[in-house]
Amino acid sequence: MPMSTSATQATDPAATPSWTVGDLTVHRIDEVRLPPETGPWLLPGATPDVIDQHDWLRPDFADPAGVLRLASQSFALSVGGLRVLVDTGIGNGKTRANPAWHDLRTDYLRRLTAAGFAPDRVDLVILTHLHADHVGWNTQAREGAWVPTFPHARYAVSRIEREFWAGYTMDEPRRQMFRDSVHPIEDAGLLDLVDVPSQGADIAPGLRLVPTPGHTPGHLAVEVSSRGATALITGDCLHHPVQLAHPALGSCVDIDPGQAQATRRSLLSTLADRETLLLGTHFPPPTAGRVIADGDAYRLAPVPADTSAPAHGAP
Template sequence: MEKSMIGKYEVTSIVEQAVAYAPARAFFPSMTDDMLTTCMHDLPSGQISPDGLLHMNFQGFVLRSGRYTILIDTCCGSDKDRHPVPMFDRRKTDFLTVLAAAGVQPEEVDFVMCTHLHWDHVGWNTQLVDGTWRPTFPNARYVMSKQEYEHWDQVYRSGKIDMHTLAFADSVMPVWRAKQAMLVQHDFELEKGIWIEACPGHTPGNYVVNVSDGGSQGVVIGDVIHHQAQLRFPHLSSRADDDPDLARKTRTALIEKHADTGHILLPAHFPTPSMGSIESSPNGAFSYRPSPQL
């Protein structure tokens, strides 16, 4: 569990699981053998295993503003039908235990912010209670991009069955039915110093959450950048990106915007230590410096 301050805001990582997720060259289809070798040599230990597997966290973040307790992304969930990917099917995770260790009970969460509606970011939106999927956070409003919700609603209604439509059915629709969903445009500001910013490409309505106070700034980036390999080679888009070309442009713009500023990045999938800042290199690549912890 990592913890840092962004001005007055306290942010804590909630790691649901840490796994050797996928072969790097499969996850990044345009990655060459030479690029993989470079990443394995240049990136910090623990990023890529000797056999070329990407190490990734699945994590969300608790943001305490003093006024609100905010949870950003809820990972994979427990007991979910994810049969297209057997390693995640009906899996049980201790997300709520980790959340409790961070001092947060479900009823204390005021807002759940969903950077996008992929299966590994909305799983703990709901939990199974007496055979029914019910919102895990009973007093929270779930902040979703209106564009993102409408996109996945349309895909779901088309009859397509994949990880994302399964998640829409069990982790998003129950929130909508409970009237806890809050569909917003991309100029939404939760309070002064916390606002969302459209970063499409990975999904159509993907957003990041900006946090700023007292000259300090951070950004919860979701899946705009999946792995440090994309700092070494920013043009790499992943197989999970809905629009790889747009994702590449969005990712590159985000990297250039925050490089050499000291801004704290809060990524969904970087292995621990995951909080850090981007630094530019003379060769046009970028590196990552872990942030000091509380």
């Protein structure tokens, strides 16, 4: 993975960005801003010429030279009496082939705690899929071993996802990721494999897992709903808002590019011109927005986060 610039640490942990969805609050837990090399590697079709076609991508989602801005973050919310975390980022101190992910030292856990989600109080961790930048904080190093970061939580992943990787011929970097971030959760008996039918699966009041295959076979998006309002956390079915304008643009690490494209098109068609808030797991600030039909494709109408209210978890 040809990236050489260190990821940039995110800023003030006390100012937790959040969005209101009905009676619920979804918090963005920042880990790192990803280096400029990430965009050309991850979405090679998103060239500066493509970016130049869409003024709305600047300045938030692309820099003046037409290079994509990307981030690594999680989302946390309290719903149905549960403190829930969606994806766990890259993690600290992990051996990774990607230099931008290798041996990080971020204050992610301090941010998470400041938002009201101290690790020992998290009840449920939802993993959209089993890639290194979505499972890293599953574990942390303690006394020479990788142990669960959230010891009282259940970790949920699609059964299809886990079974796919169980039969996949992995290279050493991926085996390392499973050794330090997946196997310790399984060994502790904390990983739940969830059967998610095509219509989705409700796992708590207001919390629904939505199958969005292609990037990986068992990839999930997470739908949050309350009092008629809805938000959708993307995981990697969408990496960047440029894919709204060009749904055919795929990631270099999509397992099934054709299925990933079909999933994006179907999802965007469903969301277009509705009030559903789209929250991108790798979207840089402002991170969230509404999907608006734009010719034969779409654009994102940003919805800035609220940083004025104090961060808090469930009572």
